[in-house]
Amino acid sequence: MKTAVMTDTNSGIMKAEADSMGIFLIPMPVIIDDETHYEGIDLTEDSFYGSLTGGQNVSTSQPSPGDLMDLWDDILEQGYDEIIHIPMSSGLSASCSTAISLSDDYxxxxxxxxxxxxxxxxxxxxxHAKKLAEAGKSAKEIKEVLEAEAYNSSIYIAVDTLEFLKKGGRVTAAGAALGSVLNIKPILTIQGGKLDAFAKTRGMKKCKQKMVEALKNDRETRFKDADDKHLLVGAAGSNLTEEEATEWKQMLVEAFPNSYVYYDPLSFSVGCHIGPKGYGMGISVCSKDYDK
Structure with missing residues (x-):
């Protein structure tokens, strides 16, 4: 049984990396002034955030059913027996439910x-799905494992400006103005797929410290039974400089010295809501057969 692993660019995986790992990828559409672009294909991080902060009308969308099914058909025509597709959370986008509905025809x-x-x-x-596929697991078995482990993860995101949360209706105009004056930096969290408010601090330095404390608390409570070998920590950011990204990753390396820590840019689906200079962090507990 030959099983293909597929995801979207919300994973932080872009085309060159996906190709090198043998993973199939569908890019997320981004609409800028009514023109459709594709994350990582014809739209870079700098150009995306340049449009976002430059006053252009920017929004994200889900892959079209036609594009999704064309890719599935192409994968099967390449000789794969089945496909395990891992889209972004159903709590954050309709792309997952659309894919589930379309898969009924296969x-x-x-x-x-x-x-x-x-x-x-x-x-x-x-x-993890790639590792399971290489071990001979079927697409259905991989789906069951991933969904069983769904809540063995945690994400926190610090927002530098309230402007884009205001545009998305998550804060009022008055709240955004007051937050700007007081230098308030909100922290958002994703637990189980939905984006929720977690805390507020004054200044980004305190904000990052608060996030690290929250993630360490998750480690010591929710994930206390996990050994360090199967605890993976990801640092992320929206349009950070190389120096900012390195410093952020190092902060997590120091907080989790016995775990694997890496850095990825935040996807445009997240960046569209929080704007540039946002900081993210996530922790995942992987099953015993995962070998980083």
């Missing part, structure tokens, strides 16, 4: 896992 050859993740934690699910 007689079980396409399995869509809704494991309620995005960004660094979604990446871990994809890498």
């Amino acid at each position: 007689d079980g050859k396409v399995q869509v896992a809704d494991n309620h993740r995005i960004s660094v934690t979604q990446r871990e699910s994809v890498m």
Whole structure:
């Protein structure tokens, strides 16, 4: 049984990396002034955030049913027997439910896992799926594993400006103005797929410290039984400089010295809501057969 692993760019995996790992990828559409672009294909991080902060009308969308099914058909025509597709969380986008509905036409050859993740934690699910596929697991078996492990993860995101949360209706105009004056930085969290408010601090330095404390608390409570070998920590950011990204990753390396820590840019689906200079972090507990 030859099983293909597929995901979208919300995982932080872009085309070159996906190609090198043998993972199939569908890019997320981004609409800028009514023109459709594709994350990682014809739209870079700098150009995306340049449009976002430059006053252009920017929004994200789900892959079209036609594009999704064309890719599935192409994968099966390449000789794969089945596909395990890992899209972003159903709690954050309709792309997962759309994929599940479309998969009904494939007689079980396409399995869509809704494991309620995005960004660094979604990446871990994809890498785990690849490992399971290489071990001979079927698409259905991989789907069951990923969905059973869905809540063994946690994400926190610090927002530098309230402007884009205001545009998305998550804060009022008055609240955004007051937050700007007081230098308030909100922290958002994703637990089980939905984006919720977690805390507020004054200044980004305190904000990052608060996030690290929250993630360490998750480690010591929710994930206390996990050994360090199977605890993966991801640092993320929206349009950070190389220096900012390195410093952020190092902060997590120091907080979790015995775990694997890496850095990924936040996906545009997240960046569209929080704007540039946001900081994210995530933790995932992987099963015993995961080997980073």
